Amino acid sequence: MSDLIIEQDVMQEHEVRRYFEIWRESVIRSRHTITAVFLKEADSTQSKPNENNHQITAFLQSKIRKTDLLFQLSDGNHWGIFFLQSSDVEARAFLKRIFAILKAERKFQQIALKASITEIRNNTVTFEDLLEKNKQVLTENGQISWSVVEVHDYGVQPIELVKVSIIEQNAIFRQVLESTLNQIVIPHFTLEVKVYEDGYSFLQSDGYKTGHMHLIVMNDILPRKNGLEILHILRHMPNEKKFIIYMMSERNSEGAALNAYExxxxxxxxxxxxxRLLEAKIKRTFARFWL
Structure with missing residues (x-):
């Protein structure tokens, strides 16, 4: 009885659609990748479920994580698995593991699967298109057992607008910073740069109240509103996680740096x-969002 797999109710295609629509939007808001895996029996040519379907369903249920979602397509011959916040690398590792188990264990000797992997990095794909595309590639792949096909149609990452505010009272250095940041090329992001001569003019602009990601490059000593005052205001706003704050200072002391970081x-x-150091730091900061 120890190797008996008990099948529980599995979600159906129509039940999963509304969840997918929510997850798809999180790809943009949270930059979390979704990966979809679709499976089919390699030698299944029937239009209705065959005798292995219940065994396959139960096996897949026993191998997915609690954060994964298994469902069966309405035709009864395909299974889908959504891996949330996971890349195609993790999906390939999962398929390699379960294929090895199925091929090695005698109780599964009548089963041979094939699979497709789709990494989703934008919100342009509909649930219906995703299903049809993967069913199509699995059909085109014929009866090749244990094959894995990758679908790359939805892996292009969107370009995200980032607002950039430079707050520096020295006019020459302000222009130099503006020119430098306007020339930075960062994959997946486009920078919209604006400059301010003091903290007061920045706060009067209201540009910092948007929901966009916002890079602030500011001096600590500024007329009317200094950098530390602006820092305090920004970090107490509801959208404070949208701000990436770089503080420039002539004070080269541990105490000043500690005060700023705190x-x-x-x-x-x-x-x-x-x-070039500033440019490298900015590029590294934004690269972390897609690691």
């Missing part, structure tokens, strides 16, 4: 500094 800055840069 206040919520992401980077503390001592003047004078190499502009």
């Amino acid at each position: 206040g919520g800055v992401d980077e503390y840069i001592v003047k004078p500094f190499n502009l």
Whole structure:
């Protein structure tokens, strides 16, 4: 009895659609990848479920994680699995593991599967298109047992707008920073750069109240509203997680840096500094969003 797999109710195609629509939007908001795996018996040519279907369903249920979602398509011959916040690398590892088990264990000797993998990195795909595309590639792959086909139609990452505010009272250095940031090329992001001569003009602009990701590059000493005051205001806003704050300072001391980091800055840069260093730090910051 120890190797008996008990099948529980599995979700059906129509039940999963509304969940997918929610997850698809989270790909944009949270930049979390969804990967879909579809499976079919390699030698299944019947239009209705065959005798192995219940055994396959129960086996798949026993191998997925609690965060994964298994469902059966309405034709009864395909299974789908959504791996939330997972890439195609993890999906390939999952298929390699379950294929090895099915091929090795005698009780599964009548079963041979084939699969497709689709990594979803944008919200352009509909549930119906996703299903039809994967059913199509599985059909085109014929009766090749244990094959895995990858669908790349929905893996293009969207370009995200990032607002950039430079707050620096020195006009020449302000122009240099503006030119530098306007020339930075960051994959998956486009920067919209605006400059301000002091903290007060920045706060009057209201540009920081949007829901866009917002990079702030500001001096700690500013007229009317200094950098630490702005830092305090931004870190107490409801959308404070949208801000990436770089603070520039002429104070090269551990105390000044510690005070800035405790206040919520992401980077503390001592003047004078190499502009290439600033560019490298910014590129590294945004690269982390897609690692």
